Amino acid sequence: MIDLRSDTVTKPTPEMLKFMTEAEVGDDVFESDPTVNAFQKKMAEMFGMEAGLFVPSGTMSNQLCVSVLTQPGDEIIIDELGHIFNYEAGAAAHLSSVQIRPVKGVRGKLNREAVKGAIRTYNDWDPHTRVIAVENTTNKGGGACYSKEELIALSNLADEHGLYFHLDGARIWNAITATGVEPEFFGSVADTISICFSKGLGAPVGSMMLASEDHIKKARRLRxxxxxxxxxxxxxxxxxxxxxxxxxxxxxEDHRRAKILAETVSEHPDLEINLDTVESNIVIFDTKKEPAVEVLKKFEEQGVAMIPFGPNTIRATFHFQVGEEDLEKVLDVVRGYKG
Incomplete structure:
Protein backbone atom coordinates (compact mmCIF):
# COMPACT_ATOMS: atom_id res chain seq x y z
CA MET A 1 0.00 0.00 0.00
CA ILE A 2 1.30 3.45 -0.95
CA ASP A 3 0.34 5.41 2.14
CA LEU A 4 -0.43 9.09 1.58
CA ARG A 5 -2.75 9.40 4.56
CA SER A 6 -0.21 11.50 6.45
CA ASP A 7 3.50 12.27 6.74
CA THR A 8 3.36 10.60 10.16
CA VAL A 9 3.20 7.07 8.72
CA THR A 10 6.93 6.78 8.02
CA LYS A 11 9.02 4.07 9.69
CA PRO A 12 12.58 4.39 11.00
CA THR A 13 15.24 3.53 8.45
CA PRO A 14 17.99 1.01 9.31
CA GLU A 15 20.46 3.89 9.49
CA MET A 16 18.25 5.76 11.95
CA LEU A 17 17.82 2.67 14.12
CA LYS A 18 21.60 2.17 14.21
CA PHE A 19 22.10 5.82 15.18
CA MET A 20 19.55 5.40 18.00
CA THR A 21 21.27 2.35 19.45
CA GLU A 22 24.58 4.18 19.57
CA ALA A 23 23.18 7.18 21.48
CA GLU A 24 24.61 7.96 24.90
CA VAL A 25 21.72 8.13 27.35
CA GLY A 26 20.89 9.10 30.93
CA ASP A 27 17.83 9.98 32.98
CA ASP A 28 16.12 13.01 31.50
CA VAL A 29 13.89 13.60 34.54
CA PHE A 30 17.19 14.33 36.34
CA GLU A 31 18.25 16.36 33.25
CA SER A 32 21.18 13.97 32.81
CA ASP A 33 20.58 12.52 29.36
CA PRO A 34 23.45 13.98 27.30
CA THR A 35 21.89 13.23 23.91
CA VAL A 36 18.60 15.01 24.56
CA ASN A 37 20.38 17.88 26.32
CA ALA A 38 22.60 18.43 23.29
CA PHE A 39 19.68 18.14 20.89
CA GLN A 40 17.56 20.63 22.84
CA LYS A 41 20.46 23.09 22.75
CA LYS A 42 21.00 22.48 19.03
CA MET A 43 17.35 23.14 18.14
CA ALA A 44 17.12 26.22 20.37
CA GLU A 45 20.20 27.70 18.71
CA MET A 46 18.92 26.81 15.23
CA PHE A 47 15.65 28.69 15.82
CA GLY A 48 17.18 31.58 17.77
CA MET A 49 15.52 30.67 21.07
CA GLU A 50 16.99 30.39 24.57
CA ALA A 51 16.04 26.81 25.37
CA GLY A 52 14.17 23.71 24.24
CA LEU A 53 12.22 20.86 25.82
CA PHE A 54 11.79 17.49 24.09
CA VAL A 55 8.27 16.04 24.44
CA PRO A 56 6.38 13.02 23.10
CA SER A 57 3.98 14.88 20.79
CA GLY A 58 3.14 18.13 19.06
CA THR A 59 -0.08 18.37 21.05
CA MET A 60 1.87 18.28 24.30
CA SER A 61 4.30 20.87 22.99
CA ASN A 62 1.48 23.21 21.90
CA GLN A 63 -0.36 22.76 25.19
CA LEU A 64 2.75 23.42 27.26
CA CYS A 65 3.16 26.67 25.35
CA VAL A 66 -0.49 27.58 25.94
CA SER A 67 -0.16 26.85 29.65
CA VAL A 68 2.99 28.87 30.32
CA LEU A 69 1.66 31.88 28.39
CA THR A 70 -1.81 32.10 29.94
CA GLN A 71 -3.86 32.25 33.11
CA PRO A 72 -7.31 30.70 33.65
CA GLY A 73 -9.98 32.80 31.94
CA ASP A 74 -7.68 34.01 29.18
CA GLU A 75 -8.37 33.68 25.46
CA ILE A 76 -6.27 32.57 22.50
CA ILE A 77 -6.89 33.91 19.01
CA ILE A 78 -6.36 31.32 16.29
CA ASP A 79 -7.50 30.66 12.76
CA GLU A 80 -10.68 28.58 12.61
CA LEU A 81 -8.74 25.83 10.81
CA GLY A 82 -5.93 25.77 13.40
CA HIS A 83 -4.67 22.50 14.87
CA ILE A 84 -4.96 23.63 18.49
CA PHE A 85 -8.64 24.39 17.90
CA ASN A 86 -9.55 21.35 15.79
CA TYR A 87 -7.28 18.45 16.68
CA GLU A 88 -6.20 18.67 20.32
CA ALA A 89 -9.31 17.36 22.05
CA GLY A 90 -10.22 20.62 23.78
CA ALA A 91 -6.97 20.45 25.73
CA ALA A 92 -6.58 24.21 26.18
CA ALA A 93 -9.84 24.35 28.11
CA HIS A 94 -9.19 21.18 30.08
CA LEU A 95 -5.53 21.70 30.97
CA SER A 96 -5.20 25.48 31.16
CA SER A 97 -8.79 26.71 31.67
CA VAL A 98 -8.56 29.05 28.70
CA GLN A 99 -10.82 29.44 25.71
CA ILE A 100 -10.04 29.71 22.03
CA ARG A 101 -11.47 32.38 19.78
CA PRO A 102 -11.43 31.10 16.17
CA VAL A 103 -11.06 33.73 13.46
CA LYS A 104 -11.70 33.22 9.76
CA GLY A 105 -8.53 33.57 7.75
CA VAL A 106 -7.43 32.36 4.33
CA ARG A 107 -6.39 28.69 4.04
CA GLY A 108 -5.67 28.53 7.75
CA LYS A 109 -3.61 31.72 7.84
CA LEU A 110 -4.44 34.65 10.06
CA ASN A 111 -4.03 38.24 8.92
CA ARG A 112 -3.41 41.36 10.98
CA GLU A 113 -6.78 43.03 10.40
CA ALA A 114 -8.85 39.97 11.28
CA VAL A 115 -6.86 39.43 14.46
CA LYS A 116 -6.98 43.09 15.42
CA GLY A 117 -10.77 43.01 15.32
CA ALA A 118 -10.85 39.97 17.61
CA ILE A 119 -8.68 41.36 20.42
CA ARG A 120 -10.79 41.90 23.54
CA THR A 121 -10.93 44.84 25.89
CA TYR A 122 -10.08 44.27 29.54
CA ASN A 123 -13.55 44.71 30.98
CA ASP A 124 -14.40 42.49 33.93
CA TRP A 125 -16.85 40.55 31.80
CA ASP A 126 -14.44 39.88 28.93
CA PRO A 127 -12.13 36.92 28.61
CA HIS A 128 -8.68 38.49 28.35
CA THR A 129 -6.91 38.05 25.05
CA ARG A 130 -3.44 36.71 25.87
CA VAL A 131 -2.04 34.84 22.86
CA ILE A 132 -2.11 35.01 19.07
CA ALA A 133 -1.38 31.52 17.73
CA VAL A 134 -0.51 30.61 14.15
CA GLU A 135 0.21 27.31 12.39
CA ASN A 136 2.95 27.08 9.76
CA THR A 137 2.39 25.25 7.47
CA THR A 138 -1.35 24.93 7.81
CA ASN A 139 -2.79 21.41 7.88
CA LYS A 140 -6.46 22.03 7.06
CA GLY A 141 -5.32 24.91 4.86
CA GLY A 142 -3.49 22.48 2.60
CA GLY A 143 0.11 23.21 3.55
CA ALA A 144 -0.05 26.99 3.15
CA CYS A 145 3.05 28.87 4.31
CA TYR A 146 3.32 32.24 6.03
CA SER A 147 5.66 34.80 4.54
CA LYS A 148 8.11 36.74 6.70
CA GLU A 149 6.03 39.87 6.21
CA GLU A 150 2.84 38.17 7.40
CA LEU A 151 4.49 36.83 10.54
CA ILE A 152 6.16 40.15 11.33
CA ALA A 153 2.82 41.95 11.02
CA LEU A 154 1.16 39.54 13.46
CA SER A 155 4.11 39.59 15.86
CA ASN A 156 4.11 43.38 15.87
CA LEU A 157 0.38 43.41 16.55
CA ALA A 158 0.93 41.13 19.54
CA ASP A 159 3.63 43.46 20.85
CA GLU A 160 1.39 46.51 20.40
CA HIS A 161 -1.29 44.93 22.58
CA GLY A 162 0.96 43.25 25.14
CA LEU A 163 0.13 39.75 23.86
CA TYR A 164 2.21 36.64 23.33
CA PHE A 165 2.80 35.16 19.89
CA HIS A 166 2.86 31.35 19.56
CA LEU A 167 3.96 29.43 16.46
CA ASP A 168 2.69 25.89 15.97
CA GLY A 169 5.44 24.62 13.68
CA ALA A 170 4.29 21.02 13.30
CA ARG A 171 5.39 21.29 9.66
CA ILE A 172 7.85 24.15 10.08
CA TRP A 173 10.43 22.11 8.16
CA ASN A 174 8.13 22.15 5.13
CA ALA A 175 7.70 25.90 5.49
CA ILE A 176 11.47 26.37 5.65
CA THR A 177 11.92 24.20 2.56
CA ALA A 178 9.13 25.85 0.57
CA THR A 179 9.92 29.48 1.38
CA GLY A 180 13.63 29.53 2.14
CA VAL A 181 12.97 31.41 5.38
CA GLU A 182 15.80 30.66 7.79
CA PRO A 183 14.92 28.90 11.07
CA GLU A 184 16.31 31.66 13.30
CA PHE A 185 13.81 34.13 11.85
CA PHE A 186 10.95 32.31 13.56
CA GLY A 187 12.62 32.77 16.94
CA SER A 188 12.83 36.51 16.28
CA VAL A 189 9.03 36.87 15.97
CA ALA A 190 7.62 34.18 18.31
CA ASP A 191 7.58 33.87 22.10
CA THR A 192 7.06 30.11 21.91
CA ILE A 193 7.46 27.61 19.09
CA SER A 194 6.44 23.97 18.75
CA ILE A 195 8.41 21.92 16.23
CA CYS A 196 7.74 18.32 15.22
CA PHE A 197 10.13 15.56 14.13
CA SER A 198 7.61 12.81 13.28
CA LYS A 199 5.84 14.73 10.50
CA GLY A 200 7.74 14.76 7.24
CA LEU A 201 11.16 14.22 8.79
CA GLY A 202 10.40 10.61 9.66
CA ALA A 203 11.37 10.32 13.33
CA PRO A 204 9.19 7.73 15.11
CA VAL A 205 8.32 9.99 18.07
CA GLY A 206 8.91 13.50 19.26
CA SER A 207 8.35 17.22 19.20
CA MET A 208 10.03 20.11 20.97
CA MET A 209 8.92 23.27 22.70
CA LEU A 210 11.23 26.25 22.14
CA ALA A 211 10.99 29.31 24.38
CA SER A 212 12.78 31.41 26.98
CA GLU A 213 14.62 29.66 29.79
CA ASP A 214 11.95 30.78 32.27
CA HIS A 215 9.12 29.37 30.15
CA ILE A 216 10.98 26.11 29.63
CA LYS A 217 11.54 25.78 33.36
CA LYS A 218 7.80 26.09 33.97
CA ALA A 219 7.04 23.73 31.11
CA ARG A 220 9.41 21.06 32.43
CA ARG A 221 7.40 20.77 35.63
CA LEU A 222 4.11 20.71 33.70
CA ARG A 223 5.49 18.03 31.39
CA GLU A 253 11.31 16.13 -3.39
CA ASP A 254 8.11 15.66 -1.36
CA HIS A 255 7.00 19.09 -2.51
CA ARG A 256 7.89 18.37 -6.13
CA ARG A 257 5.91 15.13 -6.11
CA ALA A 258 2.94 16.86 -4.48
CA LYS A 259 2.82 19.37 -7.33
CA ILE A 260 2.96 16.60 -9.92
CA LEU A 261 0.01 14.85 -8.29
CA ALA A 262 -1.89 18.15 -8.16
CA GLU A 263 -1.32 18.72 -11.86
CA THR A 264 -2.60 15.22 -12.64
CA VAL A 265 -5.70 15.79 -10.48
CA SER A 266 -6.36 19.09 -12.28
CA GLU A 267 -6.52 17.24 -15.60
CA HIS A 268 -9.18 14.75 -14.39
CA PRO A 269 -12.76 15.63 -15.38
CA ASP A 270 -14.24 14.20 -12.16
CA LEU A 271 -11.78 15.84 -9.74
CA GLU A 272 -11.09 19.46 -8.93
CA ILE A 273 -8.16 21.37 -7.45
CA ASN A 274 -6.76 24.89 -7.34
CA LEU A 275 -3.11 24.44 -8.28
CA ASP A 276 -2.16 27.67 -6.52
CA THR A 277 -2.96 26.04 -3.16
CA VAL A 278 -0.20 23.42 -3.41
CA GLU A 279 2.80 25.01 -1.70
CA SER A 280 4.41 22.14 0.17
CA ASN A 281 3.75 18.42 0.69
CA ILE A 282 -0.05 18.47 1.11
CA VAL A 283 -2.52 18.10 -1.77
CA ILE A 284 -6.20 18.78 -1.04
CA PHE A 285 -8.68 18.22 -3.84
CA ASP A 286 -12.42 17.78 -4.36
CA THR A 287 -14.55 15.10 -5.95
CA LYS A 288 -17.32 16.13 -8.35
CA LYS A 289 -19.58 13.08 -8.63
CA GLU A 290 -19.01 10.72 -5.71
CA PRO A 291 -18.46 11.24 -1.96
CA ALA A 292 -14.81 11.28 -0.96
CA VAL A 293 -15.11 7.99 0.96
CA GLU A 294 -16.32 6.18 -2.18
CA VAL A 295 -13.45 7.56 -4.24
CA LEU A 296 -10.99 6.52 -1.55
CA LYS A 297 -12.35 2.97 -1.52
CA LYS A 298 -11.58 2.73 -5.22
CA PHE A 299 -8.08 4.13 -4.68
CA GLU A 300 -7.42 1.72 -1.81
CA GLU A 301 -8.50 -1.28 -3.86
CA GLN A 302 -5.63 -0.36 -6.18
CA GLY A 303 -3.09 0.09 -3.42
CA VAL A 304 -3.22 3.83 -2.71
CA ALA A 305 -4.33 5.26 0.65
CA MET A 306 -5.40 8.87 1.23
CA ILE A 307 -7.85 10.33 3.77
CA PRO A 308 -11.22 12.11 3.55
CA PHE A 309 -11.00 15.76 4.51
CA GLY A 310 -14.67 16.57 4.07
CA PRO A 311 -17.74 15.05 2.38
CA ASN A 312 -16.25 15.67 -1.07
CA THR A 313 -12.67 16.52 -0.17
CA ILE A 314 -9.55 14.34 -0.10
CA ARG A 315 -6.09 14.96 1.36
CA ALA A 316 -2.87 13.34 0.13
CA THR A 317 0.34 14.01 2.05
CA PHE A 318 3.80 13.21 0.72
CA HIS A 319 6.80 12.07 2.73
CA PHE A 320 10.31 10.80 2.00
CA GLN A 321 9.24 7.15 1.93
CA VAL A 322 7.05 7.74 -1.12
CA GLY A 323 9.49 7.44 -4.02
CA GLU A 324 9.35 7.98 -7.74
CA GLU A 325 7.92 4.53 -8.54
CA ASP A 326 5.26 5.06 -5.89
CA LEU A 327 4.38 8.41 -7.42
CA GLU A 328 3.93 6.85 -10.86
CA LYS A 329 1.57 4.25 -9.38
CA VAL A 330 -0.45 6.98 -7.64
CA LEU A 331 -0.69 8.97 -10.86
CA ASP A 332 -1.89 5.88 -12.76
CA VAL A 333 -4.58 5.23 -10.13
CA VAL A 334 -5.79 8.83 -10.24
CA ARG A 335 -5.84 8.91 -14.05
CA GLY A 336 -7.78 5.64 -14.11
CA TYR A 337 -10.44 6.75 -11.66
CA LYS A 338 -13.95 6.83 -13.06
CA GLY A 339 -16.67 8.69 -11.13
Missing part, protein backbone atom coordinates in the same frame (compact mmCIF):
# COMPACT_ATOMS: atom_id res chain seq x y z
CA UNK A 224 6.17 15.87 34.44
CA UNK A 225 2.72 16.61 35.86
CA UNK A 226 1.06 15.60 32.58
CA UNK A 227 2.98 12.33 32.38
CA UNK A 228 5.53 13.39 29.79
CA UNK A 229 8.66 13.13 31.91
CA UNK A 230 10.75 10.41 30.26
CA UNK A 231 13.91 8.58 31.28
CA UNK A 232 16.46 7.45 28.67
CA UNK A 233 14.87 9.67 26.07
CA UNK A 234 18.15 10.15 24.22
CA UNK A 235 17.17 7.16 22.09
CA UNK A 236 14.26 9.16 20.68
CA UNK A 237 16.17 12.43 20.53
CA UNK A 238 18.85 10.66 18.50
CA UNK A 239 16.23 9.58 15.96
CA UNK A 240 14.95 13.14 15.71
CA UNK A 241 18.48 14.50 15.35
CA UNK A 242 19.20 11.98 12.60
CA UNK A 243 15.97 12.99 10.83
CA UNK A 244 16.84 16.70 10.89
CA UNK A 245 20.31 16.03 9.52
CA UNK A 246 19.53 13.41 6.89
CA UNK A 247 15.86 13.73 5.94
CA UNK A 248 15.33 17.49 5.85
CA UNK A 249 17.32 17.77 2.58
CA UNK A 250 14.87 15.28 1.00
CA UNK A 251 11.82 17.41 1.69
CA UNK A 252 12.00 19.39 -1.53
Missing amino acids: KMWGGGMRQVGLLAAAADYAVTHHLPLMS
